[in-house]
Amino acid sequence: MRRTVLIDAPSNLGLRPPVPGTVPGCCKLAGALREQRLLERLGAQEGGVVVPPRYDRGPWRDGDGVFNAAAIAGYTPRLADRIEKHVRAGDFPVVLGGDCSIQLGAALALRRIGRYGVAALDGSADFRHPGNSTRVGAAAGEELALATGRGQQDLTDLEGLRPYVRDEDVRLIGIRDDDEYRAELAELKIPVTTVGEVRRQGAGEVAHRCLASLEAHALNGFWVHFDADVLDPTVMPAVDSPDPDGLTVEEAHDVLRPLVRSPRCAGLNVTVYDPDLDQEGEGAVLLAGLLESALAQP
Numbered sequence: 001m002r003r004t005v006l007i008d009a010p011s012n013l014g015l016r017p018p019v020p021g022t023v024p025g026c027c028k029l030a031g032a033l034r035e036q037r038l039l040e041r042l043g044a045q046e047g048g049v050v051v052p053p054r055y056d057r058g059p060w061r062d063g064d065g066v067f068n069a070a071a072i073a074g075y076t077p078r079l080a081d082r083i084e085k086h087v088r089a090g091d092f093p094v095v096l097g098g099d100c101s102i103q104l105g106a107a108l109a110l111r112r113i114g115r116y117g118v119a120a121l122d123g124s125a126d127f128r129h130p131g132n133s134t135r136v137g138a139a140a141g142e143e144l145a146l147a148t149g150r151g152q153q154d155l156t157d158l159e160g161l162r163p164y165v166r167d168e169d170v171r172l173i174g175i176r177d178d179d180e181y182r183a184e185l186a187e188l189k190i191p192v193t194t195v196g197e198v199r200r201q202g203a204g205e206v207a208h209r210c211l212a213s214l215e216a217h218a219l220n221g222f223w224v225h226f227d228a229d230v231l232d233p234t235v236m237p238a239v240d241s242p243d244p245d246g247l248t249v250e251e252a253h254d255v256l257r258p259l260v261r262s263p264r265c266a267g268l269n270v271t272v273y274d275p276d277l278d279q280e281g282e283g284a285v286l287l288a289g290l291l292e293s294a295l296a297q298p
């Protein structure tokens with residue numbers, strides 16, 4: 001059996017300030033889940049903390065591209081080093097963010113090793129890029145575009161490895177039925193299963209189809225990206241962009257569990273839960289429980 005290794009990636013570099021003069025609190029996600037004794041509950045080994053650089057957008061203005069780009073470009077290979085080491089050792093890394101820009105670390109790590117897919121359970125496609133928007137800026141709304149090679153070279157072509165993930169190797173699950181990038185994703189043939197479709201098909205069936213198609217591909221494996229905003233805001237309001245009509249906890253569990261239990265799954269990251277938006281800490285209790293039940297052995 002593979003060892004589960006818990007790695008903290010507490011970077012908030014990819015989100016806008018929640019209030020002018022403040023920084024996003026999602027960098028406290030890892031601490032909040034560890035305080036729920038996640039390490040023990042997963043029976044995980046300690047993978048340490050990949051410490052991110054300071055959040056400082058400097059004189060950045062709309063139109064200047066991705067903010068904090070130099071910091072993200074510096075951080076991504078360091079996070080990739082840590083993840084790559086564990087994947088090569090046969091471990092199962094669980095990476096606690098942070099915002100969704102940390103997904104680039106996993107994508108780069110796996111691209112160094114071979115050809116991997118990504119199954120993203122995410123409330124939004126995070127597919128903004130210079131070809132579809134003039135408002136590029138927050139990498140956490142852009143990481144799927146960046147990972148598939150769309151956008152500025154300092155982030156899309158680290159180590160000359162653009163794209164880190166091929167379009168055809170992406171599976172997006174749980175975006176809302178009205179996601180602004182649906183038409184573009186359909187045109188690019190990037191497979192999407194919206195919340196409405198999860199409900200119609202059944203969560204277990206969605207996971208099963210996702211696995212079957214990823215396993216059929218000529219892939220070394222796949223990564224799972226779990227953005228807490230895939231959940232409905234009635235149960236998970238502590239996110240930067242709460243969007244109604246998300247998955248129930250049970251639906252998220254039923255999609256997540258088969259994916260992370262596949263021998264082809266290389267690891268998982270968890271992003272965007274913001275303890276600053278959660279006075280009672282209920283989100284941390286919920287996420288730790290969800291991860292424990294999804295990852296627990298039978």
Ligand SMILES: NC(=[NH2+])NCCC[C@H](N)C(=O)O
Pocket residue numbers: 015016100124126138140141142227229239240241272
């Ligand atoms: N949970 C997320 N992925 N949030 C990213 C959303 C970014 C937000 N739309 C912005 O551009 O500021």
